[in-house]
Amino acid sequence: MPADPLGFGAPGGLFRRLRDASGADWTGYTWHPFVQRLGDGSLPLAAFQHYLIQDYLFLIHFARAKALAVVKGESLAAMRSKATAVLAILDETLLHLKYCAEWGLSEKQVTLVPETMETVSYTRWVMDRGMHGDILDLEIALVPCTVGYGEVARRIMADTARMVSGNPYQSWIESYAGEGYQNMAEAAAHRIDALGESHGGEARFASLLRDFSMAARLEQRFWQQGLDAV
Amino acid sequence: MPADPLGFGAPGGLFRRLRDASGADWTGYTWHPFVQRLGDGSLPLAAFQHYLIQDYLFLIHFARAKALAVVKGESLAAMRSKATAVLAILDETLLHLKYCAEWGLSEKQVTLVPETMETVSYTRWVMDRGMHGDILDLEIALVPCTVGYGEVARRIMADTARMVSGNPYQSWIESYAGEGYQNMAEAAAHRIDALGESHGGEARFASLLRDFSMAARLEQRFWQQGLDAV
């Protein structure tokens, strides 16, 4: 494992505290064998394909969960930002379909793939947390995905075992290591810090950590299903 | 106005702090002219009838909101207690129908009465707060009704202008002044105190006060519609 890359969010802020407290759940997710093999280029294509198709199905529900943050209607600015995020995620699904098209899979074929249990459990758990908690609960369920992928990319980029040229997963890595995604992940971590202040994060820390860690473990399973598919 | 009756909940607890901070919104609700005239027996029957029928329609949605607290699934004990409360409220609707029957109104006729704007605005606002906040947000939207009626009864009982014998609203007053309701209201106030501790009430005070005061104002309108009906 590479030296721990600098975390997202402010030191002492809620995001950083949750990340650090979630320990092995977090590192088991952000430095999962699937991630390491994306970085060193040794991941079997079939594993990646399985993952990417499920990630496409995942994103549909992730967009629904972001829309739920609009419904919660915290502020006009937050509503605008979240509605924009919904459209961005729906655009991201098109990128996934482009990968699939390169493998000879049409949109029709992709949407016929059944959701795995890993996909169902993660996405519906997020929706349920969002429906039954407040905006902080919802964002805590969402943030391990958003910021975690930013950390995944940082870890891969910092890894001495990284396949620097000819890595078949280079475009995937770049999409998360790039400035656009990294800035967005940083903003998401800071948003958690701010929501922690306004929504009693201190008093709710134990409960928030439980959800944060659960999401990290569900992310581990999500990677693992790719490895299990080959 | 009578000397302020002893409040519910612990001094310094979240409920008492919200009640005191909501000021005129709270007293305008718990010592509304409608309430005073229930106590001194001068309330026109038509005003009470209008109120009671709308309260019947209100209770249906109040039961739905309690059920939402079960959905939020905080703990098995809380789920059990809330599901029991749903059944108690549904039983309370039968008491309302009994009053109506005495006035020659059948259940069928009562359910054909359209909900007033006062009823729709209050009930759906509670549901919306409950759907989009956490259990504390939901309980804060519900508690002004539950505990407020307890305080209403205490205020009437302490009022020197109270019609002690022959008050046509005696049975209504007794149902809220009685030990059963008073204990339940006290428990509801203490529950708010406890949720305040566990769910960051301190940091969320301004937002919770906004909702608490809104509910108190919606209660004022609810009484007022009775007076306006005659």
Add this chain to the structure above:
Amino acid sequence: MPADPLGFGAPGGLFRRLRDASGADWTGYTWHPFVQRLGDGSLPLAAFQHYLIQDYLFLIHFARAKALAVVKGESLAAMRSKATAVLAILDETLLHLKYCAEWGLSEKQVTLVPETMETVSYTRWVMDRGMHGDILDLEIALVPCTVGYGEVARRIMADTARMVSGNPYQSWIESYAGEGYQNMAEAAAHRIDALGESHGGEARFASLLRDFSMAARLEQRFWQQGLDAV
């Protein structure tokens, strides 16, 4: 009242059937005195100002309700379209603020105006229908506003009493009479027809009509509050 302008949606389609069946609830909304006086230019400015500020507050919740249609996640196309609609509504709030700025009211001042009971009852009722019904129930609660404003504009344009030049409300009228809004309203009516087919509208007609008519009555109250304010 002008000759009934041609309705939206296909003849025999669900939208047209609901509109026709809602009778006086619908015409009382789409040809409300407030509307007539917008058309003939006799509406007091204070009435319009009261209305427009409440409409600003209304739109925030209307955007939330549209976001709920994204959450329901019917199809990627529907999700994209609804998320775009959320952003369009949030932009519409800026137009409202521009009117307010012309009257010397800052955004800060507008957002401090409390929601009236008319605004609370309508918006939270829509949210509640949306939360507890399916996509058809939600769209039925939303559509009287969307298409009704299109019909309002058609009625004003066809009215012989219309103030053709110098009407102080000309820009408001044009924004709904314009091709952009009219096409959007037409599409909304056709969407109801399609959802009726796919979601059992025939069997659910009585229940859908109840909601459609309720929304129309809530719209009447929404106009009326403007007249009552002067």
Add this chain to the structure above:
Amino acid sequence: MPADPLGFGAPGGLFRRLRDASGADWTGYTWHPFVQRLGDGSLPLAAFQHYLIQDYLFLIHFARAKALAVVKGESLAAMRSKATAVLAILDETLLHLKYCAEWGLSEKQVTLVPETMETVSYTRWVMDRGMHGDILDLEIALVPCTVGYGEVARRIMADTARMVSGNPYQSWIESYAGEGYQNMAEAAAHRIDALGESHGGEARFASLLRDFSMAARLEQRFWQQGLDAV
């Protein structure tokens, strides 16, 4: 496999049509090897223990989903019936704890067992269907569990391979084969038939079948996790 036991619900009713159309998804659930080995007494105790603890965790969310049917507030009778069902399910969790106590597992220990992916995926999927569809969608997500266990018991009782005396799972079998549960399951099937009539089940058949079959497959996984645990 035993001769197909007589199904629940009216012939030609929505429940029976969905059950028959779900084909192998349904029989793979109601005559799963786990079920067969409950019947012939050959199921390893560890498999049953794993299952029962997860079923305890499952029931908590099943009770939440029933409470959601109260929130949907279809009718006072339905609300009362569902609130009563919530309490019945919460009582059922006590029976599970009694089994666990016999195995030396305290309530504390049971509640510390993490939910498996099979449990999370099934329960949160039901909640999500319920939150985003109407009462029919919610009941369709719930009914394969309720009625399916009734059919499971009928199949076991009709199985020639059944261990008639000394079956360690006899009390479990009896709780579902008994008149109380069987009547409740029959009522649940008839309720689906009635909701199908009132809520457009005919037009929505394809979509309802998709959910019904999904629930049946999630039930298969739920049994399977018991076998996988040993």
